[in-house]
Amino acid sequence: MSCCSEAVALPKHKDMAKVAINLSTGALQQEEVIVGIDLGTTNSLVAYIHPETKKPVAINDLGRGTIVPSVVHFTPNGETIVGNDAKEYLTTDPSNTIYSVKRLLGKSYKDLGEHKDYFGYKIIDDDSEGLVKIRVGDKFYSPIELSAEILKELRERAEHALKTPVNRAVITVPAYFNDSQRQATRDAGKLAGLEVLRIVNEPTAASLAYGIGIDPAEEKTIAVYDLGGGTFDISILSIHQGIFEVLSTHGDTYLGGDDLDRAIINYWIQENELIADTLNRDKNLQQELRLKAEEAKKTLSSNEVYTSNLGDNIECYITRHTFEELIAPIVAKTIDSCRMAMADAKLKPEQIDAVIMVGGSTRVPLVYEAVSEFFGKPANNTLNPDEVVALGAAIQADILAGNRKDILLLDVTPLTLGIETMGGLMDSIIPRNSKIPTKAGRQYTTSIDGQVNMKISVYQGERDLVKENRKLAEFDLKGIPAMPAGFPKVDVNFILNADGILKVEAIELRSGVRQEVEVKPQYGLTDSQVEQMLMDSITHAREDVSARMVIEARTTAEQMLYQVERFLEKNGEHLTEEEINLTRENLQKLRDALPSGDKDQILKAVDILEEQTSPFAERVMQISIKKAMAGKKIE
């Protein structure tokens, strides 16, 4: 799978990737910087390689600091504000201020599970397997669009600070991100006007920043401990011949610096009745208290005591010793994760060559000590833990730009390989620039009840609509047993071997029905055609992404129409006439919105229909449960 190993090196192979080299060595856009971007849950940064010192530097535009909080605020007139200025609206205008959007990337509403209430803004539940959308006023945004706002801000800051256009980037993602989260990150880059040369794992980038894995002769096993604002992960990597292989990852996507702040707040409330009293009376103080707690935590990373005033006469006091007692259970939890990751990788602490600290929260001395003790060696923390991922991404960008001649070269695939999904969209399975051989796959299902055949069309290219890409093959997976829509599970696997031959296989898991085809993607394709395809995807990037979003909205709408109509047919008897009429009206409104080609209008109609009909399903369920119980009694 593409998430499990990564190559740092530059693409080079006589027919696999000649053109990618031309592009990345600047044949088309010479002398251009390629930036490295850490798109974080809490904070984001952009870095580049300084042309004179050749060292990575995080960009600090207009002296605003290198860190850009990953917060997007929508003003009443629809403009967006990103970063520190947006953060201020988190408490004053939560429904128009989006934070932690990275948690939603590539996810469906169902994926959010128990964490649905974590978010202070409205996430649309269309009860589908489709990706989540966020409602801000009358507009609907995908996490991709919101992440793109953050990337645009980073891009603008880089362009402003470096005084040059920035069109290409390497973006980092957590090692545990799946294909759909990685694809969403690529799309966000695209929407921000960036050509994403590669998606790199955050621990890989951190390792590169420390210079580990740059020399291909080096063989190492490392641990990367990343404690950020709201997430924690530990990754064990094996590095050999310039390839970073993720041996294991562990962590908690809802554990981070915020929990340390909360521990301090609870302590103050418990210690000082005046604080609890005042808080009840004055809600604005809550935010102030939160900020104070974070300030206290940061102060205690380098001082023994913190003291400050809240309002006129309330004292906030805490010592490092107390703080450490409060957070010991949280730190212990992260060490448990380290233990599990090591067990999964089947390694002992003494087999780890280096431990790398990433994320602002690793500045807490207790965290540093606990990690160093667990691994039995001092962890690396000489680089700024907030910046280290972005710095490494910049190094990876520099390698891809061909500026490091000493790097091992690997074979890669020059164009994306994927299949057609509903609405004529390209669903990428093996992204371009993936090293070969490689194997990747995804699961699909049917959209119509009783569907027994599924057409698999294989395409090559970078455009969002398959009609703009190159068709490689097509086959029917026949004999799927008749089941309701959404029930069959069809695994589609792409296996690209070292000779560039692609095997595509489709298997319906419930029945075992199977079909496969083999093609040679590069056959009959000249270098200049590949180059043209890449260029086209860059020039059409924005319109492609917008077209994709409209098609996705339409697909969601069509599925919703199908489901609600079917529901009315089957269960109409349990609804009142009034309810049926209103449902019919809302169905018609949705049908009318479809041809508009306006995704917000379509999604709004979906949302209205969804809110109106969602109680019905539950009612019908209750009725059928009652019936079943009644049946039992008669026996």
Ligand code: ADP
């Ligand atoms: P993410 O990767 O999740 O976007 P970061 O790596 O930027 O997050 O970490 C942000 C967290 O680091 C915040 O909770 C912040 O309070 C914390 N942090 C920053 N500086 C310090 C410090 N000096 N001591 C303790 N925690 C810190």
Ligand code: MG
């Ligand atoms: Mg981070």
